[in-house]
Amino acid sequence: MEAAVSDRLDKNTSNECVINLIAHVNHGKTTVMDNVLEYMGVLTKSMAGEARLLDSRKDELEREMTMKLSPVSLFVNGKKITFLDTPGHLEFKSLTESTFILSDISLIIVDVMKGVTERLRQLVRNSSDNRCAPIILINKIDALFKLGASGDEIEHRVSGIIQSLEEVLEEPIGWDMGNIIIGSAKDNWCMGQSSNADKVLNKTMGHLTLKKSLRIVRTIYAQEQAELLKLSERINRKVKPGLKIKIRPKDIVSHEFGFFSALYTAISSVNIPATAVPDVSKYEIECSKSDSSRAFMDSRIYHTPQNTWMGVDSSSAVAIICSNTLVDNVVTAIGRTLYGKTISVGDSIYVVESSGISHCKIKNLVYFTKTRSSVEVAAGLVGIQGIDCKKKGIICAEGTCSDLSKELLGKLRWPVFTPLFTDIIIPSPECYSSVVERLGRLSRCEPGLFISVKQGKVIVRSDGVLQIDKIRTDLEGLRFSTEDQSEIYQETVSKGEGVVKVQQDAEAKCYAISLRGVQEESGEEIERMGYKQLFGRDCYVKCAEGTPNMLRMSISALLQNGPFLLEQCNRVMVAVEPTERQPTGTLSQIYLDSMPRLLTNHTILFISAPSIYAKSVNTILVKSPGHILSTTVEETSITFEVRMPVAEIKALTNLLRTHTKGEADILPAHSLYYMVPDKAEHEKALTLALREKKGLFEKEKIE
Numbered sequence: 219m220e221a222a223v224s225d226r227l228d229k230n231t232s233n234e235c236v237i238n239l240i241a242h243v244n245h246g247k248t249t250v251m252d253n254v255l256e257y258m259g260v261l262t263k264s265m266a267g268e269a270r271l272l273d274s275r276k277d278e279l280e281r282e283m284t285m286k287l288s289p290v291s292l293f294v295n296g297k298k299i300t301f302l303d304t305p306g307h308l309e310f311k312s313l314t315e316s317t318f319i320l321s322d323i324s325l326i327i328v329d330v331m332k333g334v335t336e337r338l339r340q341l342v343r344n345s346s347d348n349r350c351a352p353i354i355l356i357n358k359i360d361a362l363f364k365l366g367a368s369g370d371e372i373e374h375r376v377s378g379i380i381q382s383l384e385e386v387l388e389e390p391i392g393w394d395m396g397n398i399i400i401g402s403a404k405d406n407w408c409m410g411q412s413s414n415a416d417k418v419l420n421k422t423m424g425h426l427t428l429k430k431s432l433r434i435v436r437t438i439y440a441q442e443q444a445e446l447l448k449l450s451e452r453i454n455r456k457v458k459p460g461l462k463i464k465i466r467p468k469d470i471v472s473h474e475f476g477f478f479s480a481l482y483t484a485i486s487s488v489n490i491p492a493t494a495v496p497d498v499s500k501y502e503i504e505c506s507k508s509d510s511s512r513a514f515m516d517s518r519i520y521h522t523p524q525n526t527w528m529g530v531d532s533s534s535a536v537a538i539i540c541s542n543t544l545v546d547n548v549v550t551a552i553g554r555t556l557y558g559k560t561i562s563v564g565d566s567i568y569v570v571e572s573s574g575i576s577h578c579k580i581k582n583l584v585y586f587t588k589t590r591s592s593v594e595v596a597a598g599l600v601g602i603q604g605i606d607c608k609k610k611g612i613i614c615a616e617g618t619c620s621d622l623s624k625e626l627l628g629k630l631r632w633p634v635f636t637p638l639f640t641d642i643i644i645p646s647p648e649c650y651s652s653v654v655e656r657l658g659r660l661s662r663c664e665p666g667l668f669i670s671v672k673q674g675k676v677i678v679r680s681d682g683v684l685q686i687d688k689i690r691t692d693l694e695g696l697r698f699s700t701e702d703q704s705e706i707y708q709e710t711v712s713k714g715e716g717v718v719k720v721q722q723d724a725e726a727k728c729y730a731i732s733l734r735g736v737q738e739e740s741g742e743e744i745e746r747m748g749y750k751q752l753f754g755r756d757c758y759v760k761c762a763e764g765t766p767n768m769l770r771m772s773i774s775a776l777l778q779n780g781p782f783l784l785e786q787c788n789r790v791m792v793a794v795e796p797t798e799r800q801p802t803g804t805l806s807q808i809y810l811d812s813m814p815r816l817l818t819n820h821t822i823l824f825i826s827a828p829s830i831y832a833k834s835v836n837t838i839l840v841k842s843p844g845h846i847l848s849t850t851v852e853e854t855s856i857t858f859e860v861r862m863p864v865a866e867i868k869a870l871t872n873l874l875r876t877h878t879k880g881e882a883d884i885l886p887a888h889s890l891y892y893m894v895p896d897k898a899e900h901e902k903a904l905t906l907a908l909r910e911k912k913g914l915f916e917k918e919k920i921e
Contacts, residue, residue, distance in 0.1 A: 418470075654671060734791050
């Protein structure tokens with residue numbers, strides 16, 4: 219039978235471990251949490267692995283995906299353990315990445331069938347950068363058994379996953395170190411190097427190797443009913459008298475190798491304070507030499523005294539806040555107290571954020587236990603109600619908050635979120651205040667969601683389709699309309715020239731105007747040719763000495779609002795010099811005769827999907843407005859590097875999600891730049907639509 223885990227509750231302990239769960243979508247995070255809830259008594263064993271209890275929102279239940287941050291705390295052997303269940307979809311990456319700053323350990327969950335995806339590699343890198351100790355759970359092992367995979371194939375898959383993670387992690391991992399475990403969260407079992415298989419094998423085994431563990435469980439899953447009955451009797455698995463129940467392999471394995479027991483053993487094997495770099499002071503001295511460097515923060519700030527961060531007095535700091543969540547519909551900050559610090563209901567505090575410092579009073583403190591226990595005094599990870607924290611920050615005790623508070627805030631390793639998409643929500647007049655209130659509350663609970671209000675419209679900046687769908691769910695019952703404004707249009711020209719006549723000092727003079735688009739030249743190269751940059755864009759003008767101010771101003775006005783699309787010009791070079799030639803038209807006519815083109819904002823996407831979807835994903839990308847730059851084929855997945863207009867990413871995401879059953883992952887590079895669309899038909903359609911919208915049906919001939 220699985221080893222028992224003592225459950226002595228000691229809510230005053232400061233001995234705490236915070237674990238965030240990171241995984242690709244559908245690799246099993248929420249099912250793992252079902253097993254934790256089963257241990258807590260919230261779920262029965264038969265429900266664990268199926269209930270998805272933490273997915274409580276309507277849209278989470280409908281989509282069968284996690285869309286919020288869910289903390290769960292329990293007390294084991296006098297130690298408080300808090301799990302942070304995070305979403306796997308890229309659109310909610312801010313929720314996942316915001317938890318690293320509070321976490322001691324990252325439980326890295328890998329679906330053995332799908333392996334280590336590019337999205338998971340990115341999460342593991344971030345975890346490693348934040349010095350979270352890794353525990354690897356290779357999940358869904360049962361799927362290989364049910365497919366009849368050979369022992370060699372199973373071992374090959376598992377070793378491949380371990381090798382892929384070793385390439386990304388800075389910290390060592392190994393079966394014998396206790397930080398690699400295997401199992402099936404759905405079938406409620408898990409094994410590690412300390413698991414005991416003596417009863418199953420009917421002999422003393424001692425230490426279990428990874429290879430032996432895999433073969434033991436594979437053998438059990440291959441047994442017929444008669445053998446399973448014998449095994450059930452041997453391990454003293456009790457069945458209620460009179461019940462004729464068919465014994466399943468998972469019944470044997472989950473009875474003998476209980477999920478939480480192996481997970482807890484792996485957690486206990488991690489020496490949290492020792493996860494820090496041995497000589498942090500040396501690192502801080504090196505970092506201080508560079509203004510762009512941030513302090514090396516690790517879990518020691520929660521477990522050992524830290525009076526200074528990068529030379530800044532941190533004695534006033536009490537707690538760190540990573541995000542907000544809703545508890546009984548009340549906005550609740552998720553915070554963690556520093557070593558030796560506590561907070562109490564009624565405390566007057568300062569909340570220090572990048573946007574400013576606010577003075578607040580704590581109204582309530584909540585531990586995220588089964589009963590959501592309210593406490594008067596808290597240490598460790600706790601929900602804090604009644605304070606005004608927009609996104610993230612630090613809590614300082616009243617009377618100790620100094621001018622150095624913001625400097626202290628800047629020393630922490632905060633994630634930076636740069637949303638790609640902009641949507642406009644226009645509430646009906648009678649619903650305006652309710653829409654703004656609900657969106658403001660949602661924004662506080664989404665680190666990567668940014669809300670602003672302008673002229674009766676709510677501007678929403680987000681990471682994708684799912685966040686907008688989540689907003690629609692939160693606004694149910696209210697009347698509003700939406701507009702997508704993720705696309706940004708500009709215009710440029712190919713090449714052209716002409717002559718304009720300018721009246722100057724009662725004398726008309728002619729000037730040759732040469733226009734062409736910026737090609738591969740760098741800004742420095744163009745400026746060396748005598749051009750001057752305007753507006754901070756790739757607009758360059760070179761005027762001969764004596765060029766009239768009126769002409770200079772006309773060129774500036776044209777580049778600010780081009781006559782082709784009435785948009786800003788970009789990637790344009792304009793040269794002006796006097797000439798004896800006769801005028802050919804106005805400045806606008808010369809521009810319109812220089813083959814104007816549309817520019818739109820693009821970014822680079824890394825799109826990965828399981829190999830079985832390679833053909834369908836390739837077809838979607840070939841038909842899309844984007845351009846495939848490269849393709850990387852791995853054993854179980856394929857990754858495309860794609861250049862894509864930002865405005866097309868949402869539609870692409872929906873297509874990929876539908877055709878890959880949610881398995882495709884899209885990683886944007888977050889570097890935006892403007893260029894002519896890769897596909898002529900796409901540029902033509904966009905140009906016609908934009909000109910029609912603005913009433914520009916033909917190239918204007920300005921007399």
